[in-house]
Amino acid sequence: MTSQTTPAPAPEQIRRAPKVLLHDHLDGGLRPGTIIDLAREVGYEALPETEADKLGVWFREAADSGSLPRYLETFAHTCAVMQTKEALFRVAAECAQDLAEDGVVYAEIRYAPEQHLEKGLTLEEVVEAVNAGFREGERRAKESGHRIRVGALLTAMRHAARALEIAELANRYRDFGVVGFDIAGAEAGFPPTRHLDAFEYLKRENNHFTIHAGEAFGLPSIWQALQWCGADRLGHGVRIIDDIQIADDGTVELGRLASYVRDKRIPLEMCPTSNLQTGAATSYAEHPIGLLRRLHFRATVNTDNRLMSGTSMSREFEHLVGAFGYTLDDMQWFTVNAMKSAFIPFDERLAMINDVIKPGYAELKSEWLFQQTASTRGSVASAS
Template identity: 75%
Template sequence: MSTSLVAPVTPEALLRAPKVLLHDHLDGGLRPATVIDLAEASGYRDLPTTDADALGAWFRESADSGSLVRYLETFAHTCGVLQDEAALVRVAAECAEDLAADGVVYAEVRYAPELCTEKGLGLDAIVEAVQAGFREGEARAAAAGRTIRIGTLLCAMRQNARSLEIAELAVRYRDSGVVGFDIAGPEAGFPPTRNLDAFEYLRQQNAHFTIHAGEAFGLPSIWEALQHCGAERLGHGVRIVDDIKVAEDGTVQLGRLASYVRDRRIPLEMCPSSNVQTGAAPSIGEHPIGLLARLRFRVTVNTDNRLMSGCSMTSEMRALVDEFDFGWADLQRFTVNAMKSAFIGFDERLAIIEDVVKPGYAALMAP
């Protein structure tokens, strides 16, 4: 279709576009007002402010340090108020509602159950509360005329020693909406190979997993995640660009690892605004997603932490349209890439692509 015959990408149309989200942290997406409510209800006294607007600004400013370690410190407050079942149900339900209102039709939302045990909650109770919240949020969204499906990823913190335990938890609840496993936390000093027993167990159980890699640490992190651990997707993966050479005349040469990632169609869960905040990319305009999309890597667009980045899927897409002049065809490709890479069944993925994503974009592209 000629671009002259395609409707322009406007902010209003972007909001209506069907979106697929693979990399979103539950504890990074709370509403500021909810953080304040939960802090008051639970007796949490460490918030920097109890004004919702000021708190939202504080999270964004604190996350803008350019350091992944500093960025992760903001989670002390969100995790601090997620220590009882009612809080977990509420936050999960609001997450589903907020994503649906942003046009997301399928999302995989991740969190670390081990960070919600400070007041004695057991891991199973935590998972069951979050799953109940997601189902409640899906039902509320449906009542408002929006359809969304949430799959859950359970994270183990790579600096701790509970990855096998969390992997077993993910397998135990895989028939209840938990679709996969991840490791999160600081990359430097905590290579993914520290968790090999968890990944071997997951492979034996035919279970899905992604790994945070290539965000704060470079190519060795990506190589280990893929070749030692067997990751199906890369959380961020932005540093794969270190294995790509662009000559002055514009010709591109891919190294062995970059070629492997592209040739095997390994999904990259890219989070542009978050990557700028943590120093993984200097700016949105200089983010490797432009080059990687042009080279046809399996790029997907994600939010990472909506509270800390003050972002949504719509705002991330809009920023990419502004900086790289992406059009509807590019945004549809990113969305289909994500749906192809989801951790649900092939027939379920195909149905969402054919019945929701493609018709939704066709309607938006019509002049």
């Protein structure tokens, strides 16, 4: 159900449009040049390429395998150079800057503190370095004329046994830049129910959490994340499509789980390019986000790993505009969905929607109307 009030936006309009990002991994969004700099500083010699352009291509090609486990292997290189306070600070600051320059006005960036302890940092030092980096990135963005707010999601690894510890860490820093919790890593063989103690703790503390579910694994992963663990959002959730049937006459029938997800307005953190790389979808045109948008699920658009996918929020929307003919109205719909689903207080979400997002799209639509009017007047003048 695509709105007809505005045309498909041009790439420059997409870049300028205010965007909200809920699913992006800090260790999946480094600048290739930064990886090379940091590797040199710490003596890491295992990089497959030593030129920034070639290294960026290597990451994209290595991730473009159709296998989630192979995709995850690429993170060994980025995590290897993110083991000092200085490196974490730099990566976080550049993350905020890069997103702001792409028109992102609010972002929740996730990372696993337990993966940054190889050089002796404590969990607390990791969190404080990343938080400081985000604040610096916000400051630099403001100096450049961009507005962005960044919150951190602390992630526990599904295959490890530190989820409760990381959940407690997220709770301690919830008023200092950390807005929630997540679990990530390979889904198969590592169900979210392995970490029930962490989720029960967070619920007792009235804290927020999302769970990677329904990406490489199917409906049972989604069901467990929601019904056993009580997730506020679903990381990816793309396999919910398996519970939706389309008859030959076009009639759509939702199964019990799909109906529950839609009725409860459970946010789906969808990452189209990443889903293509890991085999969760076959093409942009066939990505479930098209059907889920038509059925009014709480779908959102995200990047997952900007380095590995060679993407940005603007590129993700460009792909969807090309595949589904989405307009600025559709972009606003996805963006408001995401802002409604953010892990910050209601009044702050509402202020972002009313003071930043809606005015930003209204300005872009007004520009289009002005151009249309000017074009019409020009055509009339030529005809006369």
